[in-house]
Amino acid sequence: MINKIVDSMAEAVAGLQDGAAIMISGFGDAGAPAELIEAVIAQGATDLTIISNNAGAGEVGIAALMKAKRVRKVICSFPRQNGSHHFEARYRAGEVELELVPQGNLACRIEAAGAGLGAVYTPTGYGTLLAEGKETREIDGRHYVLEYPIHADFALVKARAADRWGNLVYRKVARNFGPIMARAARTTVVQVAEIVELGALDPETIVTPGIFVNRVVLSSAPATA
Template sequence: MINKIKRSIAEAVADLHDGAAIMISGFGDAGSPHELIQAVIDHGATDLTIISNNAGSGETGIAALLKANRIRKVICTYPRMAASHHFEARYRAGDVELELVPQGNLAARIQAAGSGLGAVYTPTGYGTLLAEGKETREIDGRNYVLEYPIHADFALIKAQAGDRWGNLVYRKAARNFGPIMAMAARTTIVQVAELRELGELDPETIVTPGIFVNRLVQVTPRSAAAAAA
């Protein structure tokens, strides 16, 4: 019987390893899997490469990983957000490497990894510092930059609901990078607010099919508060 549900967040991330590349969903706070990120901190893995929309802000999520000095490199679009003081401090100290990627290119490169593409041509970044050292090409009179897929060892994703096969539905803007990250990682780990029985999710609303999900764990407001305590 296929059952991808784990009993605890700690069990879900038990095989994380030092040096792993980890995709983390979220656009700002929407769709950010804070409890899974905290589980990474508790696990102890270090020297991580984090692929996300941003480099964290405040004291939780990716910012907490930076504060704990677990991150070696960040691949993101917005490294400096309001209250992104932990990233700025680590970056200025030379503790963290940054690869800056325009948001559309970030999504395209992650999607390329999930779709099995070798590379993609994009006009974004052509003629700027972001294109230095990269192959360029003119296609139908327009200039493009060759960008390569971004793969990951793990993806940490937040969804609204899932079943034991790993089928997922998301809540509004919290959907953001989750679906493409689930396709691009070797191991996809998902925290959901609701667990549903097989057949309860309307097939027309399922965004991420279970084939792209390896593990999921239920995180309710009550369980999250207990974990924080």
């Protein structure tokens, strides 16, 4: 019987090793798997590469990973925002590396990894510092930059509900990066607000099929969060 539900956050992140690349869903707080990130901190893995929309703000989530000095590199679109003091302090001290990727390119490169593509051409970044040292090509009169897929060892994703097969539905804009990240990692771990019986999810509403999910864990947060 297929059952991807695990009993605890600690079990959900088991096997995460030092030096791992981790994709973390979310746009700000929306769709951010805060409890899974706390489990990573408790688990102790360090020297991590974080792939996310941002580099964390405040004192929780990715910012807490920064504060704990577990991060070696960040691949993101918005490293600086209100409250990103932990990232800024570590970056200015030379303790963390930053790869800045325009948000559309970030999504495109993650999608390329999930689709098994070798690389993609994108016009975003052409003629800027972000394209320095990269292959470029003119196609139909327009200039493009060659960008490579972004893969990860783990994807930490937040969804609204799942069944035991790992089929997922999301809550409104909390959907953001979760679906593409789930397809681009070797191990996809999902925290959900609700676990439902098999067959309870309308197939037309399932965004991420269970084939892309390895583990599901129930969040302690309310189902509306």
